[in-house]
Amino acid sequence: MTNRQIVVASLPQGTLEPAHFELQDVPMPTPQDGEVLLRTILMSIDAANRSWMQGATYRDAVKAGDPMPTYAICDVVKSTSPRLSPGDIVAAESVWADHVTRPAHKVQKLPKVEPLSHLLSVYGIAGKTAFHGLMQIGQPLAGETIVVSAAAGSVGGYVGQIGKALGCRVVGIAGGPDKCAFVTDALGFDACVDYRAGGVFKALRAACPDGIDVYFDNVGGDILETTLGLMNERGRVVCCGAISQYDTTNPTGPRNLPGVVVVKRLRMEGFIVMDFARDDAKATRALQAWVAQGKIKVTEDIVDGLENAPQALIGLLNGDNTGKRMVRVGADP
Known part of the structure; x- marks a missing residue:
C-alpha cells in the first residue's frame, strides 16, 4: 500500500510556484514502538510555510527534498502506545501527506468538535x-x-x-x-x-x-x-x-x-x-x-485535496483567501 506526500522539489529564489513542489507515491509508514499511524484530515496553510523555505526560523529550515511541513488535524489509525487509541483526534506537527507516523508523546489529543475545521481556525x-x-x-x-x-x-x-x-x-x-x-x-x-x-x-x-x-x-x-x-x-x-x-x-x-x-x-x-501555550485553555x-454570543463569526477557506496544497499556499501568499485557509485531505470521521 502506498502513501502520497508532497516534497519541496527545489527552493524558490523568488516567487513560489507549483514547480517548486512534487507529489510522490511512497511506501505506507509503519508505526514503531511508542508511535502512532495518523490519517491526515486537515492541514493548516500559513504564510509561515513560505518563510521556512528561506532559512532557519523558530524551526529548522526546509531543504530541497524535504516533505513540506505543516500543522495538521488527524485521526489515529494504529497505535503502539497506551497514550492513544485508534479513532482519537489529534493535532500534530506533520507534513503534506495522506498518512504519517509520529511519536505518541509528541501529538496532542483533541476534543471532538464539530466541525473539526474549527480546531484549526477559531479554536486552533x-x-x-x-x-x-x-x-x-x-x-x-x-x-x-x-x-x-x-x-x-x-x-x-x-x-x-x-x-x-x-x-x-x-x-x-x-x-x-x-x-x-x-x-x-x-x-x-x-x-x-x-x-x-x-x-x-x-x-x-x-x-x-x-x-x-x-x-x-x-x-x-x-x-x-x-x-x-x-x-x-x-x-x-x-x-x-x-x-x-x-x-x-x-x-x-x-x-x-x-x-x-x-x-x-x-x-x-x-x-x-x-x-x-500555558494560557491556551483561557483563550x-x-x-x-x-x-456562543455571536460576537465572533467563524470564517474558513477550505481547499479540497492534498494535490492542491501547493496552489493553496501560493494563493494565500497572493491574498486570495478569506478567513483561515486549510487543505482537506480526508473526511471527518
Missing part, C-alpha cells in the same frame, strides 16, 4: 494567535483604536472581532473593495482601508481620527512603516507576521526605526503562538464564549 492556530497576541502584547482597553493588517485573513479577522468584543474601535487593512466590504459588513469592523487603492496614510488617518493605540501587524514592509507614523504615544505594536516579505528576494522594512519607537515611546514585540474559553 488562528484564533489562539489572535487572542494571545492581542491580549498579551497589545493589551487593548475599551475605547482605544486597534488597527490590524491582513484583516480578511485567518488571524486578522479574529483580532478585529476580539477587539470589538472588548469595546474598541477597530480598523482593518485589506486588499481590494470586496475584502474591505467583507471586513466591515461580515466581521463588523468600524472601517477598512484598501491598500491596493493607494493613499494608505491619508485613508488610515481619516479612519483613525484619534490615532492608533494598538497595531496588529501581519504584513511588515510599507504598511508597517505607514502605520507607525500614526501611532499614539505609548502605543503597542504586535508583530505577528510579515507576509509582504516572504515571497521576494528583495525584502524591505520600515525606514522609521528606531526613531519613531523612541519618540513615541512605542512597545514593539514579536511572538509565535506557542509562547503562550479557548474566551473564544467559545464570544462565538
Whole structure:
C-alpha cells in the first residue's frame, strides 16, 4: 500500500510556484514502538510555510527534498502506545501527506468538535494567535483604536472581532473593495482601508481620527512603516507576521526605526503562538464564549485535496483567501 506526500522539489529564489513542489507515491509508514499511524484530515496553510523555505526560523529550515511541513488535524489509525487509541483526534506537527507516523508523546489529543475545521481556525492556530497576541502584547482597553493588517485573513479577522468584543474601535487593512466590504459588513469592523487603492496614510488617518493605540501587524514592509507614523504615544505594536516579505528576494522594512519607537515611546514585540501555550485553555474559553454570543463569526477557506496544497499556499501568499485557509485531505470521521 502506498502513501502520497508532497516534497519541496527545489527552493524558490523568488516567487513560489507549483514547480517548486512534487507529489510522490511512497511506501505506507509503519508505526514503531511508542508511535502512532495518523490519517491526515486537515492541514493548516500559513504564510509561515513560505518563510521556512528561506532559512532557519523558530524551526529548522526546509531543504530541497524535504516533505513540506505543516500543522495538521488527524485521526489515529494504529497505535503502539497506551497514550492513544485508534479513532482519537489529534493535532500534530506533520507534513503534506495522506498518512504519517509520529511519536505518541509528541501529538496532542483533541476534543471532538464539530466541525473539526474549527480546531484549526477559531479554536486552533488562528484564533489562539489572535487572542494571545492581542491580549498579551497589545493589551487593548475599551475605547482605544486597534488597527490590524491582513484583516480578511485567518488571524486578522479574529483580532478585529476580539477587539470589538472588548469595546474598541477597530480598523482593518485589506486588499481590494470586496475584502474591505467583507471586513466591515461580515466581521463588523468600524472601517477598512484598501491598500491596493493607494493613499494608505491619508485613508488610515481619516479612519483613525484619534490615532492608533494598538497595531496588529501581519504584513511588515510599507504598511508597517505607514502605520507607525500614526501611532499614539505609548502605543503597542504586535508583530505577528510579515507576509509582504516572504515571497521576494528583495525584502524591505520600515525606514522609521528606531526613531519613531523612541519618540513615541512605542512597545514593539514579536511572538509565535506557542509562547503562550500555558494560557491556551483561557483563550479557548474566551473564544467559545464570544462565538456562543455571536460576537465572533467563524470564517474558513477550505481547499479540497492534498494535490492542491501547493496552489493553496501560493494563493494565500497572493491574498486570495478569506478567513483561515486549510487543505482537506480526508473526511471527518
